[in-house]
Amino acid sequence: MEERRIQGERIRGFQTTAVRRRDHHFDTLKFVERLKAEGFTEQQSEALLRIFSDVIEESIQNLARTMVPRDEHTTLSYTQRVDFAKLRNELTLLHNSELNPIRTDQERLSSEITRLGARLKEEVQRAQSSVKLDLNLEKGRIREESSVHELKVKETDTRIEKEVGDLRGMLEGVKFSTLQWLIGVCTGTAALLLGVWRLLM
Template sequence: MFLTRAGLRLRPFAFGTAGPTSYIRNNHTHFDSLKFVTQLQENGFSKEQSEAAVNVFSKAINDGIDLYASNLITKEVLSRQSYQQKVDFAKLKGELQLIDRSEFNNIRTQHEKLRNDLEKVKQRLKEEVNKSLSSVRLDLNLERGRIREESSIHDLKIKETDTRIDQEIANMKVQIDSTKTQVLQWLIGVCTGTFALVLAYVRLLS
C-alpha cells in the first residue's frame, strides 16, 4: 500500500473467474487516496494522521472484502457441489430402491416361507386326522369283532340252552310215555284182576 498521484492502491482481490461484486470481477481496485488525505488535512488532520487514517481505512476495506469473499463460492465449485449432490441423490435413490427391492424380496420370502409352513401344518394335521380316523376305525372294527365274538358265544350258549331244553323236554316226554305205559299196564292188570274176581264171584253165586 502506497500513496501516488493516482491515489492509494488497495490490495487486489480476485476469486475465480466470476463473482457477485465488482471487487471480485476486477483484478485491481483503486480509490483516490491522495484526495482523501487532502480532505483530511483540510479538516484539520496532519499529513501523518491523514495517511494513518487512509491506511486503517484501506485495511478495513481489504479485511471486509476478504471476509465477504470467504463466504462466496465460484461457479465451478457450485457446479461441482451441484453435480456431487446429484450423484449423492442418485446414489441415495439407488440405495432406497435397493432397500425397497430387498424389503419386497424379504416380505415375499417370508410370505413363501409362511405359506410353506402352513402347507406343512395342513399336511401334518391331515396326517394326524387320518391317523386318528384310522385308529378310531381300527378300534371300531376291533369292538365290532369283539361284539360279534360275544354275540357268537351268546348264540352258542343260547343254542346249547335250547338243545338242552329240547333234550330235557324229550326226556320228559319219554318219561311221560313210559309212565303212561306203566299206568296203562297197571290199569289193565287191575281191570283183568277185577274182571276175574267178578267172574269168580258170579260163578260162586250161580
C-alpha cells in the first residue's frame, strides 16, 4: 500500500499483485487533460490515472484467472468425448441385451390384445342387439302410456275449463254484489252528509 499527500489531500494507491506490462484501452493523456479541465491539478490527475490503471490491471488479472486455458479446455473436451463414447457403447450393449425379451413380451401382448379386441367386439355386438330389443319394447310401452296420459290430460283440461267457467260465474256474482254494496254505502254516505250539512246551515 502506498500513500501520498497532494495539496493537503490524502491519496491511497492500492496494489495487490506484481506490476506487469500494462496495455491500457483508453487514452491516458486525454484522461489527464480532461481531469485538468474539470479542475484537478496535474498531480491529482496523475494520481487518479495510476489508481484507475491499477484497478483495470487487477480486473484483467482476475478475469484471466477465472478463464480456462486452451490446453485444459481441449483435454476436458477430449475426456468428455471419450466418456460419451463409452456411455454410448454401454447403452447399445444394454439395449441389445434387453431388446429380445422386450420384443417377445411385445409380441405376446399384441396377440393378447388382438384376442381381447375380438372378444370385446362380440360382447359389444351382443349388447347392442339386447339394447335395441329393450329400446323397441320400451318404445311400445311408452306409446301406450303416452296415449293413456293424453286421455287423462284431455279429461283434466275439460275439468279445468269447467271449473274456470264456474269460477268466472262466481266472480261475476261477487262483483255484482260488491257493486250493489258500494252503491248503497255511497248513497247512505251522501244522504248522511247532506243531512249534516242541512243541520249546520
